[in-house]
Structures are given as structure tokens and as C-alpha cells.
Amino acid sequence: MKPSSLFLPVTAALLTLTLNQATAAQDKQRPLIPLLKAEEVTSLCDSTLKTLRKRVAAIEKLPAAHAKDTKKVLADWNKLQITLEDLQGPVDILNNVSPDAKVRSTTEACLIETNKFSTDVLQSEKLYARFKAIQPTDPVEQKLRQDILYSFDDTGVSLPAEKRARMKAILDKLGELSQEFARNIRDNNEKLTFTPAELQGLPAAYLARAKRDDKGNYLLGFEYPDFKPFMESADNSDARRRYQIAFANHGTPKNLEVLKQAMDLRHEMAGLFDLPSYADLMIRRRMAKTPHTVDAFLDEVQGAVTQLEIKEIEELRAFKAEALKTPLADTKMERWDVDYWQQKLKQSRYNVDQEALRKYFPTEAAVPWIMHVSSTLYGVDFKRVEVPVWNPEVQYYDVIDSKSKARIAGIYLDLFPREGKYGHAAAWGTRGVSTLAKRTPISTLVTNFDRNGLNSDELETMVHEFGHVLHGVLSQTKYLTQAGTNVELDFVEAPSQMYEEWARRKESLVLLASFCKTACPTIDDALLQRLTAAHNYGRGIRYARQLLYARYDMAIHNEKGAQEQPLDVWQKMEGATPLGYVPNTEFPGQFGHLMGGYGAGYYGYMWSEVLALDMLSRYDDKLMNPEVGQLYRQTILSRGGERPADQMVHTFLGREPNSKAFFAEISGQRLR
Numbered sequence: 001m002k003p004s005s006l007f008l009p010v011t012a013a014l015l016t017l018t019l020n021q022a023t024a025a026q027d028k029q030r031p032l033i034p035l036l037k038a039e040e041v042t043s044l045c046d047s048t049l050k051t052l053r054k055r056v057a058a059i060e061k062l063p064a065a066h067a068k069d070t071k072k073v074l075a076d077w078n079k080l081q082i083t084l085e086d087l088q089g090p091v092d093i094l095n096n097v098s099p100d101a102k103v104r105s106t107t108e109a110c111l112i113e114t115n116k117f118s119t120d121v122l123q124s125e126k127l128y129a130r131f132k133a134i135q136p137t138d139p140v141e142q143k144l145r146q147d148i149l150y151s152f153d154d155t156g157v158s159l160p161a162e163k164r165a166r167m168k169a170i171l172d173k174l175g176e177l178s179q180e181f182a183r184n185i186r187d188n189n190e191k192l193t194f195t196p197a198e199l200q201g202l203p204a205a206y207l208a209r210a211k212r213d214d215k216g217n218y219l220l221g222f223e224y225p226d227f228k229p230f231m232e233s234a235d236n237s238d239a240r241r242r243y244q245i246a247f248a249n250h251g252t253p254k255n256l257e258v259l260k261q262a263m264d265l266r267h268e269m270a271g272l273f274d275l276p277s278y279a280d281l282m283i284r285r286r287m288a289k290t291p292h293t294v295d296a297f298l299d300e301v302q303g304a305v306t307q308l309e310i311k312e313i314e315e316l317r318a319f320k321a322e323a324l325k326t327p328l329a330d331t332k333m334e335r336w337d338v339d340y341w342q343q344k345l346k347q348s349r350y351n352v353d354q355e356a357l358r359k360y361f362p363t364e365a366a367v368p369w370i371m372h373v374s375s376t377l378y379g380v381d382f383k384r385v386e387v388p389v390w391n392p393e394v395q396y397y398d399v400i401d402s403k404s405k406a407r408i409a410g411i412y413l414d415l416f417p418r419e420g421k422y423g424h425a426a427a428w429g430t431r432g433v434s435t436l437a438k439r440t441p442i443s444t445l446v447t448n449f450d451r452n453g454l455n456s457d458e459l460e461t462m463v464h465e466f467g468h469v470l471h472g473v474l475s476q477t478k479y480l481t482q483a484g485t486n487v488e489l490d491f492v493e494a495p496s497q498m499y500e501e502w503a504r505r506k507e508s509l510v511l512l513a514s515f516c517k518t519a520c521p522t523i524d525d526a527l528l529q530r531l532t533a534a535h536n537y538g539r540g541i542r543y544a545r546q547l548l549y550a551r552y553d554m555a556i557h558n559e560k561g562a563q564e565q566p567l568d569v570w571q572k573m574e575g576a577t578p579l580g581y582v583p584n585t586e587f588p589g590q591f592g593h594l595m596g597g598y599g600a601g602y603y604g605y606m607w608s609e610v611l612a613l614d615m616l617s618r619y620d621d622k623l624m625n626p627e628v629g630q631l632y633r634q635t636i637l638s639r640g641g642e643r644p645a646d647q648m649v650h651t652f653l654g655r656e657p658n659s660k661a662f663f664a665e666i667s668g669q670r671l672r
Helices: 005-018 024-029 038-060 064-068 070-097 101-122 125-133 139-154 161-186 204-209 224-233 237-248 254-272 278-283 291-324 335-350 363-378 456-473 494-503 525-536 539-556 566-575 604-619 626-637 645-653 660-666
Strands: 192-194 218-220 380-384 395-401 407-414 426-431 442-446
Touching: 038 070, 038 101, 038 125, 064 070, 064 125, 070 101, 070 125, 070 139, 070 426, 070 442, 101 139, 101 161, 125 139, 161 254, 192 237, 204 224, 218 224, 224 237, 224 335, 237 335, 254 278, 254 566, 278 291, 291 335, 291 539, 291 604, 291 660, 335 525, 363 380, 363 456, 363 626, 407 456, 426 456, 442 456, 456 494, 456 525, 494 604, 539 566, 539 604, 539 660, 604 626, 604 645, 604 660, 626 645
Parallel strands: 407 442
Antiparallel strands: 192 218, 380 395, 395 407, 426 442
């Protein structure tokens, strides 16, 4: 792809940095994430931001008459955003995955500077005036203009000078706090020591790969492949308690201070706009529109899950009492017991052992399988290509449109845990599409899976995150700022949540065995029924926890919450749940969503699931139907944020969306 002359300096710099590891021919065929060294990050960041500032200054000096050319104004903005993303996209992903601590440090500093630059741009009265003056000629341009104006307004461009300056200071500081919060979690390399006796119950494969000290004790960190199987399988309750407390605290106490600073700054920011809370400020641009609507929705969720949660906890308590031969009255269900006894109950009641499922879902087969499913549904092919990567285990694929045979995107897969890497599962839209600039997208999938195989929960996680990847790489928007997952925050999870169903249904799962390099068992009807029953069990506990997270997020970001300490609010709210507060835990300090873009927005996970389960109905229980898949690609995935989410869903469904399927799911009434 040839870069536009307007952003040639940045793109050329990026490509030059990769030429020592990739051929010039490759660079012409596909854009790649540059493998920057620490000193190159600093140099590239400084030069790019200097170039961008000059370009902004030049645009600001243009005569007012130039603003009458709507397409020129929007094209200039598009080129500006492309240049910024050519810096920010690679820097952001390397900040989360680079094995080099110096690179992670310099990329963090660069991200802080790009955040400051963006604030400066969005406080430019001259640029704001250009967008107010244009007259869009079609719905895409109209929505783009409105979204851009919202961005300027929300950054304080219309505030009096003193308030605008304070707004900039707040946004700059929040950018720094966000990076600090993530770093405190990501760079915590503490290892907990457990005796062999404390690991009784863990599968042999887990024990074989776990690190040990010179005394034969096991050293476990906070990566999910260490933590989650331990909490599900370790027989020793005291060991589970110790691990859970440490895990809940692995971003604290520093992050409680960081979160409180952010809460105070966010509340002050809302006051600059004469709004009562940060929740009011943020939700006004989302589907829900007001905190009152969110609270009403969460009230409905609470009404649907509360009694089911209590029922499930009592079932687990009775099961625990029977298994341990203790009187029911003397048996308590602790929070660190839940995952363990749920797995024991599922093994007993449904004959489902999560560890045993790994032989059904080998990791090396699961990846080509979900690509095959995506190919069938959406008319694309995935071609493995050897390119320079930041770790030898990282894979890269070109995405090819099956009909035109054209390369339309690229994806990176970074699947396995290592020190210093982002510790959860997520998808980064590293490079957004712009058909106007003939720009193809890149998405990066980051997970921390077991190399030997996935259990059903992990398979579902992989499919979920691959849904985000598809939303990025199948987007075909004209303008970059509408690309991929640039949709309302309370819709952004819906496409990936809907895709989870393909990790649970026979018509898709039976295809997986054909991708095993050595023979692996196929999911039959009997096992599928047991897996479905096992998945359905625990919905009350699962959604009640999501409800708690959403309620907590709203509580610390409403008018009253700004006056409280984050841990005090958490202790009170978790303490009011059936399982109560776990003493000595500081969960908010590792609740990364609160600082990673979901502040006053965590409710969106359940809000978007309403739409996800409703959209699923369009497949009419025929999940591998390529006709519906193509309709979904054209009406949802390819449109990015070109239309409001509710309009896109209406077009796909052919009717107004509703919440029937969601409430059937969370109340335990949905059987599939």
C-alpha cells in the first residue's frame, strides 16, 4: 500500500524501522507493526508529534472560506488521525506485549504525550469552527461531523479559557494515571510459594509446567493460566484463600490511590460542564443517554438474578457439606470456594471436567478452527505469513476477501503468557481502516492461554476476542474515526458476545476435530448437552458478580461516590452480597476497566449482551448459515461507527431490538 503524501514522513519512518527485519516487498504488500527499540520509540514519538503540531497549525491558518469544502475538511481530519494512529497504534500494543521493559517504559511515556497532543487538538477553537461550518451531504458525513463536534465539546473547547485550561490539566493527568494503574498491575512479578501438598488436585500438566524453587515448592504468579485453574482445582481451601487475596491485591495499595485521584479529577471535570457527576458526563454520548436509564436497567438485572444467585450458593453449600461430610449448619460457602465447588458440582452432576476438555480443544487446532468458522460465515480467508514479530510465538495472518481475492487486513495473534505481558485477554484495533485513504486495518489478539489446550471457558474467551478482531478487520468505513470498534461503548461488546455462541453449539464445535494435528475426540450430542447444562449452571452467581461490578462503577462515579474512598465503597457493596466482603482484599486496585476506558461504562457489558443475544436470533438456530453471516458482515461489522448502533441492529434484525433473550439468559430460563 502506498502512503498518502500528507502522512508520508511518519509512515516512512515506521517502515524504515522494519526494513532491517522484513523485505521491502513485504512492506509494500502489507503494513506491519514496527519492532521499535526503546530509543527509536522516543525519537519517533518526538518527530511525529512535532510534524502533527505543524500540520495542525497550518490547518488553523487556512482562511474561513476553506471550511465550506466539507469533503476537504473531513479528508484533512482523516489524514491527521491516520498519522496519529500510525504512531499510537504500534506504541500502544508494544506497551502491552513487548518483552523489553525499556520499550514498555518509553512507549508508556509516548502514550502520555499523544494523549496530551489529542487534548490540545480537541481544544482548538479554530479547528472546532471548521467543523461547525461544514455542511455534510450524506448520513455518514453527518454522523462523523456530530461525533467530531462531541469530541471537541467533551474536551472543553467551548468552556471559558480558565476552565478550558483546567480541563486540559485534568485530561493530561488522567492519561498519566491510566498508564500508572496499568503498569502497577502488569509489572507486578511477585510469585507466591505453595508446597506440593497445597497443589493437590491440580492436573499433572499444570504441575509439570509450573515453576519451582530449589526446595521443590511451586512459584505461582498472577497470570490467568496460573490463577484460574488453581482456584478451580486446588483442594486446599486455605491455599485458595491465600491466592485469591494476593490476586485481588496485586495492583495495590498504589492503585487505590491512583483510582481515588481519578475519581476526584473526573468529578471535577463534570463540574466544569455544570453536570452533577462523571456518569452524567460520559453516559450522555452512549446508547443509555442518562445514569437514570442505566440504574433502571441494573435494577431489572438485580430483580432477575438475586434469587437465582442465592439458590445456587445454597446448592453449592449443600454439595460442599455432603462432600466433606460436615453438618450443613456448620458449612459456609466462602468466595474462594465458589469456583472450586462449582467445578466439583459440574463434574458430579454433569460429568464435565474442565481440565479434561483440553484434549477436545488443542490450542493449535482452536485457532485455525475459529478462522475456518469465520471464513465460512463472512467470506474471508486467513493466510499465515512470516513477518517480524516481538516474540517467536506470535503469529501473523493476512485476511483475504474470498470473492475478490484481495488482501483486506492483517491480524497478529499473541496467545501465550510471559513475563511483562498484558495479563488478560483483549483485542487491539492497532490500525483502523479508511477506504478514503486506501488504508487496510490491523487487529492484534492478546491472550494468556495454556499451550496444550483450552477448556470450554477459554475457548469461549478466544471466540469472544476473535469477534473483536473481526469487527476491526472486516470494517470498511470511509473514515478512520468510524472504523471497527469505534462505536458506542455500550454496544462495543455486542458483536464479540454474540460470537461466543459459536463456542457452544454443535454445528460449529464438531468442525474443530478436523484441525487437530493428531487425533482428538469430537464433541458428540451427549457431551454437548452436558457442556450446555454445565455452562448454564452458575448464571445467577456469574451475572450477580457482573451486576456488582457495574453497580460499583456507577457508585464511585455518581454525585455521592465522589466524596468516598474507593475501597470503602467496595467493602460496603461486596459486603451486602450473599457471599460478603473478603477481609483484607482490595479488588478495586486491580479493576483495570475503571481506568482503561470503561469508567462509568462497565454496565455496557450487560447492556450490549441484550443486543448480542437478540441479534443471535437472526440466525434462527443455523449458526453456520453464510447468508446471514454475510448480512451481518455488511450491516454490522463493515459499518463500524458510521451509523448509531440501534439503527444498525434494527437493519440486521429487520425489527426493533428487545431484551427478552437476555433476561431469559440471566434468570436461568434459556436452555441452550
